[in-house]
Amino acid sequence: MQRVVAKPGKEKKVRNFYPGLFADELAEAPPNPGVVRVCSSQGEPLGTGYYDPQSRVAVRVYRFEEGPLDRAFFFGRFQRAQKRRAGLGPCHRLVHAEADGLPGLVVDRFGGVLVVQVRNRAMEALRGVWLPALIEATQPGGIYERSDVEARRLEGLEERVGVLYGVVPPVLEVEEDGLLFPIPLALAQKTGFYLDQRENRQRLEAMVRPGERVLDVYSYVGGFALRAARQGAYALAVDKDLEALGVLDRTAARHGLRVDIHQGEALTVLKRLLAQKTPPFHHVLLDPPTLVKRPEELPRAKRHLVEVLRLALRLLAQEGWLWLSSCSYYIGPEELLEVARRAAADEGRRLRVHALTHNPPDHPWSLHVPESLYLKTLILQDDPL
Numbered sequence: 417m418q419r420v421v422a423k424p425g426k427e428k429k430v431r432n433f434y435p436g437l438f439a440d441e442l443a444e445a446p447p448n449p450g451v452v453r454v455c456s457s458q459g460e461p462l463g464t465g466y467y468d469p470q471s472r473v474a475v476r477v478y479r480f481e482e483g484p485l486d487r488a489f490f491f492g493r494f495q496r497a498q499k500r501r502a503g504l505g506p507c508h509r510l511v512h513a514e515a516d517g518l519p520g521l522v523v524d525r526f527g528g529v530l531v532v533q534v535r536n537r538a539m540e541a542l543r544g545v546w547l548p549a550l551i552e553a554t555q556p557g558g559i560y561e562r563s564d565v566e567a568r569r570l571e572g573l574e575e576r577v578g579v580l581y582g583v584v585p586p587v588l589e590v591e592e593d594g595l596l597f598p599i600p601l602a603l604a605q606k607t608g609f610y611l612d613q614r615e616n617r618q619r620l621e622a623m624v625r626p627g628e629r630v631l632d633v634y635s636y637v638g639g640f641a642l643r644a645a646r647q648g649a650y651a652l653a654v655d656k657d658l659e660a661l662g663v664l665d666r667t668a669a670r671h672g673l674r675v676d677i678h679q680g681e682a683l684t685v686l687k688r689l690l691a692q693k694t695p696p697f698h699h700v701l702l703d704p705p706t707l708v709k710r711p712e713e714l715p716r717a718k719r720h721l722v723e724v725l726r727l728a729l730r731l732l733a734q735e736g737w738l739w740l741s742s743c744s745y746y747i748g749p750e751e752l753l754e755v756a757r758r759a760a761a762d763e764g765r766r767l768r769v770h771a772l773t774h775n776p777p778d779h780p781w782s783l784h785v786p787e788s789l790y791l792k793t794l795i796l797q798d799d800p801l
């Protein structure tokens with residue numbers, strides 16, 4: 417096996433279970449990409465990884481002890497991931513990249529169908545090894561690949577979308593707590609469903625009372641709005657994606673629920689609702705897409721969030737609840753609190769922090785990988801004295 421040697425001091429990263437080393441953190445690297453033994457500057461073995469100088473992160477570490485990256489290794493990782501998701505129901509994230517010890521691989525389970533994303537050069541190169549292990553460990557009816565994410569483009573990899581294995585129906589039936597969403601595989605977002613908001617959707621459903629008004633902004637297929645409607649609330653969903661709203665509509669019809677829909681850009685729709693003097697809402701949910709992919713985009717994104725929040729506060733009933741999510745790593749808990757404080761000050765509203773939640777257990781947050789805390793939701797209540 418070829419080897420890479422970390423520069424003095426850099427081995428600490430790997431010793432502390434961080435699964436990557438940049439090219440400038442290496443004192444020695446082999447001539448060709450491939451599986452490598454990762455060594456400290458003193459030559460002690462730290463683990464096994466994959467070296468590729470064309471990757472954003474030159475060494476991706478998969479094992480923190482010596483050993484091959486073979487089918488048995490990946491089989492063990494998949495079995496462990498599966499065991500940890502026992503009891504989570506038929507639809508969940510089965511593999512969450514580095515947080516499951518598999519940097520560059522995401523696998524979502526939708527009943528008998530797996531949807532996979534391969535996000536880095538290492539996992540792409542090792543496809544012939546891990547894919548049979550995944551099939552053996554999970555015995556799926558079919559596997560669909562959705563490797564069309566930006567991370568992949570940054571690695572210099574081409575998109576790969578299509579059936580990888582077995583039989584995959586054109587429309588996935590995604591079940592969440594009794595709601596059945598018919599998700600067309602061609603729907604362009606994520607692996608098809610935002611599984612990571614399941615716990616917040618459960619929280620909302622437990623809080624909503626019949627007759628209340630709920631505004632679900634950036635609704636996608638209406639996971640929040642449909643649960644509110646199921647509790648007897650009036651629900652209004654806003655999204656710019658017409659196809660996703662079509663799924664919402666079909667899901668509502670299937671379950672005999674009513675959700676009003678506004679297709680359009682969030683800011684524009686919120687302004688229109690205010691201009692129409694729409695009655696206030698007891699819950700306003702804001703779950704925007706990833707607004708920041710690079711640190712330099714942060715100030716502009718924060719200004720944007722303050723603007724959206726100000727409108728949301730104007731639409732919020734007295735003692736109503738405001739839910740603000742961020743799936744951008746760079747917009748962390750502190751940034752969420754800051755934008756909420758700025759918007760509240762502008763609007764003269766006093767707010768109480770009810771909870772600050774993070775990505776659920778099937779999207780694990782590893783202490784050693786700060787990037788694995790990506791989803792934060794601030795739940796605020798209007799709190800006039």
Ligand SMILES: C[S@@+](CC[C@H](N)C(=O)[O-])C[C@H]1O[C@@H](n2cnc3c(N)ncnc32)[C@H](O)[C@@H]1O
Nearest residue numbers: 610613634635636639655656657681682703705
């Ligand atoms: C993180 S997803 C929301 C997930 C959803 N809350 C759920 O529980 O499934 C973000 C959504 O925002 C929508 N979106 C992105 N930019 C938008 C904009 N400017 N105005 C309205 N919707 C937008 C996307 O179409 C996507 O459905």
